[in-house]
Amino acid sequence: MTSRPTDTISVLMSTTLDTIYDDFAFLDDWEERYRYIIELGNGLSPFPEASRDEAHRVRGCVSQVWLHTERAEGEDPVLTFRGDSDAHIVRGLVAIMMLVFSGKRASEILTIDAEGVMRRLGLDEHLTPQRANGLRAMVQRIKDEAKTGAATTG
Numbered sequence: 001m002t003s004r005p006t007d008t009i010s011v012l013m014s015t016t017l018d019t020i021y022d023d024f025a026f027l028d029d030w031e032e033r034y035r036y037i038i039e040l041g042n043g044l045s046p047f048p049e050a051s052r053d054e055a056h057r058v059r060g061c062v063s064q065v066w067l068h069t070e071r072a073e074g075e076d077p078v079l080t081f082r083g084d085s086d087a088h089i090v091r092g093l094v095a096i097m098m099l100v101f102s103g104k105r106a107s108e109i110l111t112i113d114a115e116g117v118m119r120r121l122g123l124d125e126h127l128t129p130q131r132a133n134g135l136r137a138m139v140q141r142i143k144d145e146a147k148t149g150a151a152t153t154g
Contacts, residue, residue, distance in 0.1 A: 015040070017099055017117065024121050033126075034089060041091030044098065047084035060137025062130045063087035065094065067138065069145045076105045079146060083138070093123075093135055101142050109146035114139040 020040070027033050051068040058065040064086040072078040081102040083094040100117055101109050118124045118135065127135065 015043070015099065017096075020096065020099070021120060030126055033122075034092075037092030037096070038088045039092070040095040041085070041088060041093075044084060044091060044095050045082060047082055051082075052084075058134070058138050058141050060140075061085075061090070061134030063090045063134065065090060065134060065138060067141055067145075069142075071106075076107050078103060078105055079109060081142060081145075090131065090134065093127075093131070094138065096121075097135070097138055097142065106146040110143060 023036060024033055027036060047066060048068065052066055056066045056068055058067050066084050068082045070080040070082075072080075079102070081098055083098055085091040085094050096117075097114070100112060100114060104112075114135075115124070118127075123135075124132070
């Protein structure tokens with residue numbers, strides 16, 4: 001059977017944060033965990049070329065990171081995020097953030113403790129300062145999008 005892009009999308013979408021926690025606990029060392037993070041990044045859905053522009057670029061990241069947001073209608077819209085990076089590990093971190101935030105209501109996004117997720121995975125101690133700052137910039141951008149979504153439709 002030929003692998004299609006939707007096959008890898010469904011693999012990522014069937015992954016939960018609890019699965020990632022369990023997999024991290026199972027993996028013995030950080031080299032294996034980094035490979036796993038890269039595999040998660042490979043499961044991201046294709047990012048639209050038209051969104052690889054300055055408007056979608058996340059500032060504060062050393063690597064190139066792009067974030068595209070779709071808002072559903074309603075008073076507390078569901079936000080769907082698509083992201084990508086030109087760096088393999090960062091693309092994996094983007095995938096984790098998509099699992100954490102995408103498909104949730106704006107009000108819920110604002111309450112999510114992304115730093116807590118990173119601590120639980122041990123990423124707070126194993127990311128370079130540049131990657132950690134970039135990750136924080138991405139989370140801030142997602143939360144800003146949630147604030148905007150809640151404000152414009154609420």
